[in-house]
Amino acid sequence: xxxxxxxxxxxxxxxRLIFSAAPVAGTRLAWSPVGSRYYGTYQPPGHRAxxxxxxxxxxxxxxxxxxxxxxxxxHLPLALRIAAALLxxxxxxxxxxxxxxxxxxxxxxxRALALYQQALTMNRDLNKPDDEAIAHEGLGECHxxxxxxxxxxxxxxxx
Amino acid sequence: xxxxxxxTEPGTAHLRQALEIFQRLGMAPxxxxxxxxxxxxxxxxxxx
Numbered sequence: 001x002x003x004x005x006x007x008x009x010x011x012x013x014x015x016r017l018i019f020s021a022a023p024v025a026g027t028r029l030a031w032s033p034v035g036s037r038y039y040g041t042y043q044p045p046g047h048r049a050x051x052x053x054x055x056x057x058x059x060x061x062x063x064x065x066x067x068x069x070x071x072x073x074x075h076l077p078l079a080l081r082i083a084a085a086l087l088x089x090x091x092x093x094x095x096x097x098x099x100x101x102x103x104x105x106x107x108x109x110x111r112a113l114a115l116y117q118q119a120l121t122m123n124r125d126l127n128k129p130d131d132e133a134i135a136h137e138g139l140g141e142c143h144x145x146x147x148x149x150x151x152x153x154x155x156x157x158x159x
Numbered sequence: 160x161x162x163x164x165x166x167t168e169p170g171t172a173h174l175r176q177a178l179e180i181f182q183r184l185g186m187a188p189x190x191x192x193x194x195x196x197x198x199x200x201x202x203x204x205x206x207x
Contacts, residue, residue, distance in 0.1 A: 130186065133181050133186075136176040136177035136180070137173065140176075143169040144174075
């Protein structure tokens, strides 16, 4: 993941998830340095300018880690959104995703609900209404899904 | 739009919140997407 070295730890500065709900093959995940903290969100192409943060041109094509995360998420929009919610609030230098949970369940996974609720609270506090709306949408979709929660998933942790 | 009732209520409530914010921010594509989603849910509820 792009980032800078500090105290020997590769610290990603920011992440932005870009995906397309359809077709799945169009799912993209990208990141870019924004400030000094994690920044995660999702961005359906066509709904917002991809260049709002850094621009797609700054995202290396075929970045292996981006592909890995997208693959772990099953290239599923909801999975990527959950990953974004996770990444947003991870301390610098470490992030994790729960691809099993994200990819296999689109339902009211307790973890997903908790994450979206956390994102909602944080975005309210940060006065980021657009991301607050996205968190609302994620919570809504989690509640609406009738899928059963998946068992404890494997965890991918980067440090 | 009539309110939703039943098990989908928490979900639709969140979607309505998101719609309200998108509309307030003038994010038309997002608002339209959510409106379509809510309309679809409403149609589904009526069909039951």
